[in-house]
Amino acid sequence: MSQIVKGVIARSKDADVEVVDIVVPAPGPGEAVVKVEACGVCHTDLHYRQGGINDEFPFLLGHEAAGTVEAVGEGVTEVEPGDFVILNWRAVCGQCRACAKGKPWYCFATHNATQKMTLAEGDPMAGAELSPALGIGAFIEKTLVAAGQCTKVDREASAVAAGLLGCGVMAGFGAAVNTGAVTRGDSVAVIGCGGVGDAAVAGAAIAGATTIIAVDIDDRKLETAKRFGATHTVNSKENDPVEAIQALTGGHGADVVVEAVGRPETYKQAFYARDLAGTVVLVGVPTPDLEVTLPLADVFGRGGALKSSWYGDCLPSRDFPMLIDLYRQGRFDLDGFVTETIGLGDVESAFTKMHGGDVLRSVVVIDSQTEAPAGAPETEESKA
Structure with missing residues (x-):
């Protein structure tokens, strides 16, 4: 009925x-x-x-x-x-x-x-x-x-927090862990620290990254990113983010850069802020009119991978219960979102x-x- x-x-x-x-x-x-x-x-x-x-x-x-x-x-x-x-x-x-x-x-x-x-x-x-x-x-x-x-998933989880896995949090976490394959000892930069970007920061921290650089133009968002595991912050309105990320990674650039904005300017920053053979992950959603231009010689010469992350490349039946378990163990602060x-x-x-x-x-x-x-x-x- x-x-x-x-x-x-x-x-x-x-x-x-x-x-x-x-x-x-x-x-x-x-x-x-x-x-x-x-x-x-x-x-x-x-x-x-x-x-x-x-x-x-x-x-x-x-x-x-x-x-x-x-x-x-x-x-x-x-x-x-x-x-x-x-x-x-x-x-x-x-x-x-x-x-x-x-x-x-x-x-x-x-x-x-x-x-x-x-x-x-x-x-x-x-x-x-x-x-x-x-x-x-x-x-x-x-x-x-x-x-x-x-x-x-486990009924003991708060519905208010658990529901956020349905989109933004899963997209960001998965961009770092599934698409970017962040692992122990990696350096990671996240450009754009809204909900998706903060989830990428949290994912990188849980995966064992030792250097996690949060980049945004809003100091409030950068402070929030620290709560999710950012070890360093860069206000890109005041500092060149590529230079800052390189300086924080021994002059090399980050192993993985997650772009959570979806703009040509920030994508270029992500491209040049990664180490040689590093990985760029685009999880920010661009509008249909946007285009990006990069020298093909740089695309070839820098190696590595340029990836897009769809829904954090998640498999809900695999990833949702796992993240709820981490939440219940106190290892993933879903409430913080x-x-x-x-x-x-x-x-x-x-x-x-x-x-x-x-x-x-x-x-x-x-x-x-x-x-x-x-x-x-x-x-x-x-x-x-």
Whole structure:
């Protein structure tokens, strides 16, 4: 039976988001309905609202989420009702050429729920099909996803923290550990210290890097990067980051440089800030109009690898439980990414704070039984 629940949509380009009634169908074959407990506010959600992803409005926003499986459809074996899960946007198919090669983290045929959630009766656009952000749509009390988008993890983890693995934190951590293959004794530089960049810093620290250089133009962000394991910081508005990174690595450059901005200028900095035969990892998402030009002789002469990191090259079934274990052991500070907890009605204001660089992550708490991590400020709505 379908249900009507509250959720946050972007009705049209650049319009303020709204909390509206949404029809969630009963799960069909291969699908699951998940009661969302918490969902992070990611910059990708703002991109959807601004029309920067595509123009398939109205969008159901939110995708960095954790919650409890309420119901599953026919043929679902991955999860069952009652399972505590983190939602992911890469439900692997198991059959494409990447999966057949034993590299499912590169799956070229990931899938989402077949049925669509719609706007409820009484809405000016009643019956309109919603486009869920990254195939999830989790600023909502309950969402419909493909069962493969549900990754079961330990229930003892805080949903507020765990949900962040669904996108930004996993992307940054995986960029360092999976894509960049950071290992013991490496030197690492991370350019851009928002949530993704800080996760890359944390990943490098856990992997055993001995020199971890955080680069940003905001001193507040650099101080935060220290909490996640940065051994050195560089304000690139005041200092040449390439020269600074080289000076901190014996004049050579870093073994791995993670670019978490997605700009031509910062990509060039990453390229020249790495050691000979070093690795550059691009995890910052560029807009379609951006281009980078590099001398081909330098690309050849410096050797090494230039890589792009898709979702931290993660395999959710492998990486989410492992990172939750590290979190529960006190070795991975997921709670540190949570600046504040808010309610469904606070998403628009969270976007404003994001613009100002005032938050690392705002997290929408939907289930009143969900506990926020210790020290995370709450708004009045999230306390209600």
